[in-house]
Amino acid sequence: MPAKVSLKQLQALESVARNGSFTHAARELGVSQPTVSNLIYTLERQFDCRLLDRSGNTITPTEQFTQISGHIKSVLSLSETITRQLTSERDLITGRFEIGYSVHQIAIPIIAEFVRAYPDLQVNACGDSAQDLLDDLRNGQLDVAFITAQDLPIHLTGVEICKTRIGLAVPAGDPLAQKTALNWHDVANLPLILRMPGSGTQKIFDAAARRRDLPPPRGLRFGAWCSALALVQQKVGLAISLERECQGETDVRFVPINDPLLTAKHFIVCQQALRDTAPIQRFMETATAHVARDAEQPAKLA
Template identity: 40%
Template sequence: MPKRLSLSQLRAVDRLGNFSLAARDIGVSQPSVSTRVQALESQYGVRLFHRNGHEVEATPLLKEILPSIRSVLAVTEDIETLLDDQHALNVGQLAIGYSTYQIAVPYISRYMKTYPDIRVEARAMASHDLLPELESGQLDVCFITAREIPSHLVGHEICEARIVLAVPRDHPYSGRASITWDEAVAYPLVQREKSSGTRRIFEASARLARVEPNTILGVGSWGSIVTMVKLGLGLGVAMDVEILPSDELVGVEIAGSGLRARQYAVCLPQMQSVRAVSRFLDLIPGRP
């Protein structure tokens, strides 16, 4: 099949009726145009132009295929424009998953303001529910809660947070700097679902302390935990960065527990080179 440059030259010669004018129009030498046309005619054993001195005219065969040539060139130009726009982030899409909106939403908002032409889709899930979506290609980037980045992923740490009990401001624990594990499990607890990174870290630490948390409810969002705690159903388990002044709750640490979690922005290794993904990760402070 003739290359794009050959098709462009055929179209230019037909439009201008002269090899020299066609060469000047597309910015190449006249011999290169005439040589390429002759090569095509020789390769396919056909006549594409009738020559009459310096003037040329398309043969019936060329006239028949010129609409197809124009279509191919138009589609090629459209593809090149799309790729250029994608490189410049003038078009495209990015699917983001997050487990903690208090951390993720500011980054998502900043990205959308910086690249307004990128269509962003954001989904909230527990950390361990996000990972299969990332691995299957349904998500491009994820914010997860974990002790470390999973070995098959790449990413960057955003912050480290304490895992605390979220208690009402009028609760007996609210004025204390910390409580013991025995005091923590003396009350019913409201946690995220079992696939939550925060819950997994909390319960692993409880096992090491040889205590059994009295989790009465697992819910799908921090907002649900806040509501349940305010209704007096139990104390919440959360990262301290999740607790906002508007929640009217206080975070109380469990003494000696070393309960810490990190938030990471992660992606599959092969997705690092995707421009929309790399530009999002560039927003993470301290990224190398």
């Protein structure tokens, strides 16, 4: 009879990969550390494969694990859904739910609404660049991610939630703040504050510059919007920003750049293998309802 993977093996494997530790996984699963080790050792022997790289004191998923991580999480999530339904807890969603986001002004209202709707679900959310979020999503570290991009990434599924113009964050007292828009030649000699290379916003900005045969933008790079905002407020430079990021800021103005290519789309994405699991379905439903309400108030999505 061909070897088959057991649910316990998948639970042990997913927990170790996520926690980076056999000890932490054992504590999470309520079993002994040798039990976890034996489950994974047996799994790797059964299929003559290497799913975890045990280099020194570090445990990291291998490429083979990464390729199946979405299916593993899907199986475990569906198993939990079946268990809840068999115990007549059809509307109860429990467990862990990991969310990543690149623009907190867009993500947090939706996340907050989801947390209020499902208080028994342990929700963890973290901010990062779009590229890092995509890597974490493919590695199984995240369930869903809010990303900034021009198109939905291949091999992922998701929904577009809004569009935002890209331009510059300018101090309110700067003469440029009175302009309705800038042209590329206006931008060429300005002191820019750039986003990190993995930023979806920066990638769109750089691509638009290349399409216009302009040299790559140069300037100070920042990793978090709050850092860029502080630099703009201190009049160190003008930050490449999304219009949504400047809304509500009293001492900073958003000035768009006159180029139709400088429009960012914002997506909520997940692995295709996970799209039918209950928590992700509920999250997408929450997001869709939230976006529909916002669509009735155009000023919020400007």
